[in-house]
Amino acid sequence: MATDPLVTSVIPRLRIRIPKRLRNLELGLLVIAFIITTSSFVLVQLGALGRIDLTLAFLVVGLGVLIVGTHVALRFTAPNADPFLLPIATVINGLGIAEIYRIDIADGLIGWDAASVRQIVWTGIAVVCALVVIVSVQNHRAYQRYTYLFGLLAIVLVLLPMLPGIGRDVNGARVWIGIGPLSFQPGELAKIALAIFFAGYLVQRREALSSVGRKVLGMRLPRGRDLGPIILVWAMAMAVIVFQHDLGTGLLYFGLFLVMLYLATGRFSWIVIGIVLFGGGAFAASRVLDYVQGRFQNWLNPFDQSTYDAVGGSYQIVQGLFGLAHGGLLGTGLGQGDPTITPLPASDFIITSLGEELGLIGLFAILCLYMVFVARGLRIGFASEDDFGKLLAAGLSFAVAWQVFIVVGGVTRVVPETGLTAPFLAAGGSSLVANWIIVAMLLRLSDTVRNQPRAVAP
Amino acid sequence: MNRELRRVSWLVLAMFVALFTAASIIQVGQADALYTDSRNTRAVGDQYDVQRGPILVGGRPVVQSVASKDGYKYQREYADGPLYASVTGYYAINGAATGIESALNQELAGTSNADFLSRLNDTLTGAHPQGNSVELTIDAKVQKAAYDALGGLQGAVVVEEVKTGRILALVSKPDYDPNVLAAHDTNAYLAAYHKLASAAGDPLVNKAITDLNPPGSTFKPVVSSAAIGSGAYSKSSPLPNVSSLKLPGSNTVIHNDNRTTCAGSAATVSIELAQAFSCNLPFAELGAKLGSAAVKQQAELFGFNHEFDIPMPVSKSLYPGYSDAAQLMMSAFGQIDDRATALQMAMNMATIANGGVVMNPTVVDSILAPDLTVRQAFQASQFGRAVSAATAKTETEMLVKGVEEGTGTNARISGVSVAGKTGTAQNGVDKPFTLWFTGFAPADNPQYAVSVVVENGGGMNQSGTGNAVAAPVARKVLEAVLGK
Numbered sequence: 001m002a003t004d005p006l007v008t009s010v011i012p013r014l015r016i017r018i019p020k021r022l023r024n025l026e027l028g029l030l031v032i033a034f035i036i037t038t039s040s041f042v043l044v045q046l047g048a049l050g051r052i053d054l055t056l057a058f059l060v061v062g063l064g065v066l067i068v069g070t071h072v073a074l075r076f077t078a079p080n081a082d083p084f085l086l087p088i089a090t091v092i093n094g095l096g097i098a099e100i101y102r103i104d105i106a107d108g109l110i111g112w113d114a115a116s117v118r119q120i121v122w123t124g125i126a127v128v129c130a131l132v133v134i135v136s137v138q139n140h141r142a143y144q145r146y147t148y149l150f151g152l153l154a155i156v157l158v159l160l161p162m163l164p165g166i167g168r169d170v171n172g173a174r175v176w177i178g179i180g181p182l183s184f185q186p187g188e189l190a191k192i193a194l195a196i197f198f199a200g201y202l203v204q205r206r207e208a209l210s211s212v213g214r215k216v217l218g219m220r221l222p223r224g225r226d227l228g229p230i231i232l233v234w235a236m237a238m239a240v241i242v243f244q245h246d247l248g249t250g251l252l253y254f255g256l257f258l259v260m261l262y263l264a265t266g267r268f269s270w271i272v273i274g275i276v277l278f279g280g281g282a283f284a285a286s287r288v289l290d291y292v293q294g295r296f297q298n299w300l301n302p303f304d305q306s307t308y309d310a311v312g313g314s315y316q317i318v319q320g321l322f323g324l325a326h327g328g329l330l331g332t333g334l335g336q337g338d339p340t341i342t343p344l345p346a347s348d349f350i351i352t353s354l355g356e357e358l359g360l361i362g363l364f365a366i367l368c369l370y371m372v373f374v375a376r377g378l379r380i381g382f383a384s385e386d387d388f389g390k391l392l393a394a395g396l397s398f399a400v401a402w403q404v405f406i407v408v409g410g411v412t413r414v415v416p417e418t419g420l421t422a423p424f425l426a427a428g429g430s431s432l433v434a435n436w437i438i439v440a441m442l443l444r445l446s447d448t449v450r451n452q453p454r455a456v457a458p
Numbered sequence: 459m460n461r462e463l464r465r466v467s468w469l470v471l472a473m474f475v476a477l478f479t480a481a482s483i484i485q486v487g488q489a490d491a492l493y494t495d496s497r498n499t500r501a502v503g504d505q506y507d508v509q510r511g512p513i514l515v516g517g518r519p520v521v522q523s524v525a526s527k528d529g530y531k532y533q534r535e536y537a538d539g540p541l542y543a544s545v546t547g548y549y550a551i552n553g554a555a556t557g558i559e560s561a562l563n564q565e566l567a568g569t570s571n572a573d574f575l576s577r578l579n580d581t582l583t584g585a586h587p588q589g590n591s592v593e594l595t596i597d598a599k600v601q602k603a604a605y606d607a608l609g610g611l612q613g614a615v616v617v618e619e620v621k622t623g624r625i626l627a628l629v630s631k632p633d634y635d636p637n638v639l640a641a642h643d644t645n646a647y648l649a650a651y652h653k654l655a656s657a658a659g660d661p662l663v664n665k666a667i668t669d670l671n672p673p674g675s676t677f678k679p680v681v682s683s684a685a686i687g688s689g690a691y692s693k694s695s696p697l698p699n700v701s702s703l704k705l706p707g708s709n710t711v712i713h714n715d716n717r718t719t720c721a722g723s724a725a726t727v728s729i730e731l732a733q734a735f736s737c738n739l740p741f742a743e744l745g746a747k748l749g750s751a752a753v754k755q756q757a758e759l760f761g762f763n764h765e766f767d768i769p770m771p772v773s774k775s776l777y778p779g780y781s782d783a784a785q786l787m788m789s790a791f792g793q794i795d796d797r798a799t800a801l802q803m804a805m806n807m808a809t810i811a812n813g814g815v816v817m818n819p820t821v822v823d824s825i826l827a828p829d830l831t832v833r834q835a836f837q838a839s840q841f842g843r844a845v846s847a848a849t850a851k852t853e854t855e856m857l858v859k860g861v862e863e864g865t866g867t868n869a870r871i872s873g874v875s876v877a878g879k880t881g882t883a884q885n886g887v888d889k890p891f892t893l894w895f896t897g898f899a900p901a902d903n904p905q906y907a908v909s910v911v912v913e914n915g916g917g918m919n920q921s922g923t924g925n926a927v928a929a930p931v932a933r934k935v936l937e938a939v940l941g942k
Contacts, residue, residue, distance in 0.1 A: 259469075263462045308497065318497065324484045325492030326500045338500045360485040364478065371474050378467050382460060394463055398470065405473040412480035 020079045023071070029087035030071060034064055037094025040334055044102040047335020047357075055110075056101065059120045066127045070134070077135055078447035082380065085446070088373045089424055089439045092366065093123055093432070096425035099354050100346045102335050115346050115427045122429035126436035133440035140445050144388045147200025154193035157186040158236065161244060173245045173419065185430035187240070187249045188421075191256065191399055192437055198257055199391035201229070202264035206387075210265045222269060230270065233257045234277045241281070245291055248406055248418030254278050255402045260395045264387075299416035316343045320352035320411045324363075331359025346427040348419050351411050366425070367408065374401040377442050383449045393445045396438050510534065511566045511589030511828070513546050513558055515596050521546050521559070526642070534640040540633035541605050544614075544664055545596055545821055547770070548636035551647050556662070558592055558821070561769040565590045565825050565833075588828040595624035595823045595836065603938030604629045607931045612659045613893075613912040614666035614800040615935055620808040620904050622838040623817030625768065626939065628801075634661040659914070667772040670797035671892040671911055674883025675736040675865075675924070677792030679806060679853055680777075682733050682741075684748050684756035687849045693856055696726035697740035705742075705784035712788070714738050715882065715923075730856045734864030736880060738791045745790025746783060753790065754779040759844040760806050761816055766841075768801070768820050775802035792883060803896040804909030810857070811877070811904030814850040816841040858901045866895065868929035871937055875901035878932065880924030890915025895928035899936045906939045908932045 339353035377397025547557020720737030878897025
């Protein structure tokens with residue numbers, strides 16, 4: 001057949017921008033993430049309401065627009081960024097909102113009272129924060145310049161809730177600040193500041209910290225005078241545990257520091273020293289502090305009737321386990337379980353809520369999403385050419401993995417339950433903002449890594 | 459630094475593996491134990507999330523779950539509760555259940571293995587799961603006739619279709635209303651339960667399939683079947699006819715019920731007459747001659763010492779076998795440690811009526827999926843052959859004689875030949891008798907077997923007889939089932 005001469009002549013020589021392969025993959029994955037999120041909303045409504053309700057639709061669509069906006073921004077400012085991070089954060093965040101919404105339905109909460117509405121708004125704020133970070137910080141080395149400033153910022157953020165006037169006690173832990181109706185957990189942001197500080201500091205001092213002292217039990221111990229930093233961070237973690245009553249955050253900070261210290265120095269002895277220090281501290285705390293002792297008791301003997309009945313006892317964790325068992329392999333179906341029997345089903349125990357309604361299969365899927373997210377982050381660390389970028393990427397990724405481990409391990413009795421929030425999933429604005437900023441930083445790092453000229457091996 | 463990073467990656471992997479393992483242990487390995495923990499309130503709520511399937515009689519629901527507004531989605535309702543309670547049982551808030559509600563719980567709740575795919579489908583589509591329906595073999599008209607005929611007596615009536623083993627009526631008295639036990643208020647349920655559990659006559663104990671009574675003279679056809687089936691005896695074989703008998707190795711003297719010789723004063727009496735007039739002494743002698751092993755073997759062929767599921771579990775009827783000669787003699791007329799359910803005695807009659815083949819009894823006709831397709835349909839099945847067709851024919855003749863001329867005259871129906879055997883069993887020196895009538899009709903074309911047991915002497919302590927109390931009940935039931 002002859003080609004139509006008109007067509008060829010009419011089309012001008014458009015400058016068609018050929019989209020980057022990675023961004024197209026990201027867009028495809030985002031579409032899947034949107035489909036999964038939308039389906040879970042529909043299932044929640046069918047399961048819990050028995051009908052489709054469009055009240056939240058415009059909010060959710062607005063969120064989708066923001067995410068697509070981020071994707072478009074990446075096309076222009078970081079075209080080589082990792083294509084998996086944004087879709088994974090989106091789908092975990094979306095599933096979390098769906099489950100929180102489901103719990104709001106059960107509790108009859110609507111409007112600003114509904115945690116799901118607040119979670120959607122917070123997600124919007126978090127994504128905007130991520131956008132700002134991506135656009136404004138074009139190279140991660142900018143962070144390195146302000147290493148000590150971030151260190152100071154971390155300490156300020158950790159101490160903020162202790163200030164009278166703005167600090168708030170919630171469920172016995174003093175980790176919140178509140179101004180009017182708004183409340184925020186600055187400790188979540190502190191973990192990012194700490195990761196930057198640790199990375200910058202350790203890159204500077206790795207030579208000294210790697211120097212070895214005496215050899216004890218076949219292990220090369222560091223020199224005594226190099227023990228300063230680890231003692232300092234240990235003291236900070238202990239302060240969080242003792243004064244803020246937040247075992248999980250203390251464990252999070254200290255674990256993050258230990259792993260980054262090991263990455264920087266390659267000295268296994270640091271890990272051993274750290275574990276001894278923290279273990280000793282935790283043991284002492286369990287002797288002195290009732291709440292730590294209770295957490296251990298709830299972990300070891302949750303089914304004991306007196307533990308179960310105690311104030312702050314194992315009722316919550318046992319009900320979480322009942323929820324998981326109720327879900328079994330396949331789950332009850334979204335909107336059809338009884339997650340609200342467990343206290344805090346939308347925040348600390350959202351994992352058991354989802355495990356109940358989506359079953360072991362659903363929980364595995366969520367854990368796999370986290371695992372891929374972390375693996376992509378570690379991969380950025382592997383590929384990074386500069387030590388600071390390497391440490392930062394690895395540190396941020398490990399922080400997410402470590403937090404998932406402490407949270408999910410806490411509700412499944414791998415470790416004592418400590419009250420941290422599941423990244424992207426659990427209700428809570430501070431956690432969302434912090435974790436979306438981590439996404440932004442990892443995206444930026446991955447783009448830099450791919451743009452680096454590489455030495456070709458001979 | 460990559461070497462360290464690789465090690466940290468392995469650590470991260472190990473952390474996730476720990477989480478996968480812990481979740482699997484909880485959600486699969488320990489799931490059942492956690493689910494049944496008494497503190498797990500999810501399990502209680504769960505039962506009422508599924509619309510439990512109805513139980514049908516003749517296509518009409520006699521038990522169904524209807525929408526409830528008290529926080530649970532459904533309320534179990536028992537229409538004609540007391541009439542069908544002996545079959546349906548009840549389903550309580552704490553998961554306790556009896557009858558079909560218990561025996562077919564998984565099918566009614568839709569949680570049996572066969573329901574796996576439809577539950578998966580419900581999970582994916584968000585549909586509310588529904589249980590399966592159970593259609594009973596019970597015939598509403600016969601059940602009602604049996605229920606009315608037994609009236610206020612404590613005991614049971616069982617009607618069985620002889621060729622299939624289908625149970626058309628199964629009544630236990632005193633009755634109870636399952637609706638009071640289906641209350642969602644735990645305290646109301648417990649109060650109702652404790653009241654029934656301590657009520658006179660134990661209404662919660664099923665007199666048709668759970669309670670065991672000495673079968674008394676209704677056991678005699680088993681012994682005579684063993685004799686005739688052995689080939690060494692016919693129905694006219696003579697047995698010694700005395701007025702009293704001192705049991706070997708003891709000082710106990712036993713008599714016939716009439717305290718004299720059997721059917722006249724001849725020195726011998728035929729097996730046929732001894733059975734028709736229900737004489738104990740000739741049967742004691744016959745049992746002794748046959749021996750414990752032969753009687754036991756025959757009893758077991760009828761279904762004694764075997765646990766049937768209909769699908770509710772039926773108590774094992776007992777003929778333990780006796781090494782002691784005196785006990786063996788008394789066991790030949792259904793005393794000592796002989797025990798039987800009303801259902802077993804109906805099965806004995808159905809077997810003889812069915813030419814000697816024991817059919818497995820059942821109350822379930824079919825199980826229907828929520829879309830009303832048949833998931834499982836009843837198939838008649840044989841338990842085995844108890845006696846030859848010839849022996850069954852001879853037994854039938856003897857049983858007809860018993861009703862026409864012997865001790866079962868109150869079961870006679872004009873225009874229909876009825877075969878049957880009465881029993882007036884002793885429970886101990888001062889204890890009320892257990893009164894029986896077991897039989898089938900029409901004798902010339904057997905269709906239905908019936909068993910009536912009246913406990914606690916029918917309120918007459920030791921003065922009632924099977925013919926006076928149980929036989930009229932059986933007659934009314936047979937009339938109803940035959941449409942007379």
